Amino acid sequence: MGTDAHVFLSDLARGLVPRADELVDVVLRHLLDELPEVWKYEDIASVAPVALSEHIAAVLDFLERDLDMTKVRTPPAAIEFARRLAEHGVPISKLLRVHRLVHARLLDQLYTESVRVAGSQELINATTLTLSAMAFEYADRTAEQAVAAYQRERDRWLQRRLIVINEAGTRIGTTLDTARTARELADVGADHLADLVTVDLLCSALQEEGTYPAAGPATLRRIAQAASDSSPAPAVVTGQTHTYPEDSEPAQVLATGQPLRLRITSTDIPPWLAMSADHELALRALGLRSMLLVPLWARGNPLGLAQFVRRETAEPFDDDELLLAQEIASRAAVNIDNARRYTQERSTALTLQRSLLPHHVPDESAAETAVETASRYLPSGSRAGVGGDWFDVIPLSGARVALVVGDVIGHGLHAAATMGRLRTAVRTLADIDLTPDELLTHLDDVVIRLQREEERGTDEISATCLYAVYDPVSRTCSMASAGHLPPAVVSPPTADDDAGASHASHAVHFPELPIGPPLGLGGLPFETAQFELLPGSRLVLYTDGLVQSRSRDLETALALLRDVLARAPASLEETCDKLLSALLPGRPADDVALLVAQTAALDADHVATWDLPSDPAVVSKARTHASDQLTAWGLEELAFTTELLVSELVTNAIRYGKSPIQLRMILQSALTCEVSDASSTAPHLRRARVSDEGGRGLLLVAQLTEHWGTRHNREGKVIWAEQLIPASLTEQSSAVG
Known part of the structure; x- marks a missing residue:
């Protein structure tokens, strides 16, 4: 009967060959219904019918001639289909599902046809068994070859992406010049991603004061652009300023910091892009197809916007290319920010150099043995400029480490200079290994002495400080506070916690710490509190700018701080970012210093x-x-x-x-x-x-x-x-x- 089944299938396949196009249409409609998202890519949609036709032809040929299944080869168009999916970053699970749907639908059609023409139930049963075995083996072999082609193409794409990223790292940021860095970004984008690239920076980011933009539409200055010879000149030439409507896509990208991928047609050009009638005509003649709007953000602040444009002769941007553009723009934003900071703050740095006492940064290897740290410092968004918040990590004898955070009351050069003097004093006092309460007592004397040295009419010097010493041998932490908020202590996950959870819940508490008077009052005592920390615990030290706000009280802010830390990710850097994002959704009204230290125990x-x-x-x-x-x-x-x-x-x-x-x-x-x-x-x-x-x-x-x-x-x-x-x-x- 097995031989009869093979003969029957051979005759069945021979009879279906003239109806192959009909089978292609049936399976293709089924795919469109089940996976419509795959067909949004034009090149994939064009190659799919060819791949399907070749698949069906190969299956019918194997059945008709009863070929050896070990000789199965995936049709060339099907290999190309897998490669196109990889190029567009479509997950491999979609490829496998397409493969399963194609063969399941085709097998169903063969089952239906065999039942229709078979003469007996016995032949139907034998045919079903034989057909199932052959179909599954064919599907397995062709799927394996398609997946291999997909993976090879994906590996090539990732390699190309790394090459572009490495080239961007080499070509962008070669100097501390804002305009040149922007031009380098535009050139790299035009060479590898787009037909036209423009770079606009916020005028507020270019101002000497470095203030935040005023309310209303942001004003941008065109800093750089790069285009192919056939691309039209942008509506805004280099050096000119322009604004975008508040409800436009560029304004949305600037406000949220999230990139956008847009499809554009010659008949549907957004008003914010066509800034004049002549320019709109030029854009229509050019034939735009796709655009990326990528924000330029650095250190949590918006700097500007980069636009990547493709013409209709090129494929539209896909998700992977959006990520690549975002990676390049992010690197460029950091370099642009470094360049503008160098230009804007040079005079301030010269003033501070004359005010701050010289200090030597010791070897940090001992500190790294005791704790792993991450930190952030955010200046206020006001015109007052730099402030007096600071933090420090100081290695001590006996494998111990000191963690310091402080805040000089006030802003401006005077506060910054005072901060530098106090930071130097703390390092000097730490070097003679004073206990936390004794160190703050001596630091209080330093502030009082500075007050006496000040000229009349200047603001009185006042500061807060928290000084903690962690010993990885005994796992004890000793700390004292001079008017400073206590730190948050995050316990490590217990054995009962899910070790595989990326955001396991942690216990968070604020230790009972006697809060002494702020520095500069004199005559009042400081007290040291001591407690034990489990290995892997986190100490979160911060200044009041992180938790004090006009829109909420301190208790609410500390509760939010506790909630964020309870769900903090494993990375200390991510923890810092989560804290700033949750507690400072807008520009900070005061300086913020944040220090997160994860403790270790010496074996x-x-x-x-x-x-x-x-x-x-x-x-x-x-x-x-x-x-x-x-x-x-x-x-x-x-x-x-x-x-x-x-x-x-x-x-x-x-x-x-x-x-x-x-x-x-x-x-x-x-x-x-x-x-x-x-x-x-x-x-x-x-x-x-x-x-x-x-x-x-x-x-x-x-x-x-x-x-x-x-x-x-x-x-x-x-x-x-x-x-x-x-x-x-x-x-x-x-x-x-």
Whole structure:
């Protein structure tokens, strides 16, 4: 009966060959009903009937001649159909669905025809089984080849996109000149994407003050344009200004920051594009087809608009090309913003250079071990200019890190200069390892001294500051506030949370922190609060510009802050953007400083601690402890220097300090040796005379280490010394750790 089924199918296929066009029409109508979105692309719609005809012809040929299914090859037009889908960025799932619908509909037609002409139920059953097996094998083989063609084309398109993006990165932003950067954007767009590209910048973005545009239609200046030889001159020439109606598409793009893709015909040219009767006639003669309106935004502010135009001789823009244009424009916007900021703020920078004290930015490797940070600073949108908000991340001894956020009351150069002086003072005080409350007490004295130095008639200096110290070894955070809002603490996801969720809910709370007086009042105490943080916790420090608004009270703003952080994404950068987007939908009325720090815990095997008796005989044992630990860490080459440091520090603690004495070694980006005791007397470096038997220990420590120092705590003091780990030992110690 199997042979009878094959013979029957061969006769059936032979009879259907003259009706192949009818089968094509039936299947094509079915596809149009099921997947209308695929046919919006003209080139896809034109190749689809050819591909379908070739498919049906191939199927009938295989049935008629009973060919070997291993020789199945996807028809060329069907391969081209898959490639066209890939070029337009149509998901591969659409291709597979088209494939399933075609073969299912064709198989249904074959089933119907076989039932109609078969003479017996037995033959119908045998034919159905044979036809199903052959159809599924044919569909599988042709689908596999079509998917391979789709993927090859998609890979080529992505490669071309990367080439264009890389070229844009090389060609755009070669100088700190706004007009030239805009011309470079237009040239790249005309070379790779469009027949005509124009770049307009907001006049407000080009003003020296850098203020926000006034209410009403925005005024733009045509900065650059690039076009093919056959394209008409734009209605607005370079250097002229123009506006768009508030309800027009360009105004919408400028206001929302979202790009638009438009289809344009010669008979339906929007009024905002045809700015004069003569220009409208030129556009009609040219025959426009498609346009991209891409905003130029940088650092959350609109700068202008780029327009990409194609004529009717080219394919209309698709979604992937919109993304490519947006990527190029975004990079150009950052360069344009950098250029205009350089031009506008040069005189301000010169003034600040004379006002700010010089400071040195230390190595940040220790800070990166303790926390991962992301930050944002937004100046106010008023004419007051730069303000006095600031934040800082300061590495401390013992793998700790200080997180600082502060706000000098007022705006302008005076506030900015004061901010720079206070930031320098905080770094200086942090360098001597003061506790948070003691540091704010000294900083309060600095502000009072600055007030006394001010000329009469100037605004009184006042500031707020939050100073926090995180220790990744003990996972404790100590902080004190001088009139500053407490930070938000975001707990890491628990074991019960869905690890695969991209926005899992987090517990958010504001720690109980005694709020001290603002800096500059004098005579009032500050208090330090201490609490433990789980690894992966986030500290969110901010200035009041983020939460204070005329349109809502503080409690409402903090509730919104908590809600955003509870659903914060894994990326710290995205968290900053989400906070600014939710809390500052418009221009900020005050400066905003935001610092988000995610804590880490130093692995237990990177810390070694020994309690030592106050006995000179224990010095040799301390050296042995240190040497054994270096061996465990794979740092034997540092043994000689480390043993010498440990010997000097432990001897110093036994001779001049008090019990209990403790030795601690910390391995991170550097090797730190610490010796603590209960005495508050701090050692100091002095020059030993030739006849002195001692006094050379700390001099030796200073010569052998990169950094060393003393920090005080409630129980006494800690003397620490830090050695850099040679690059040749870094990988080895990491593997051992």
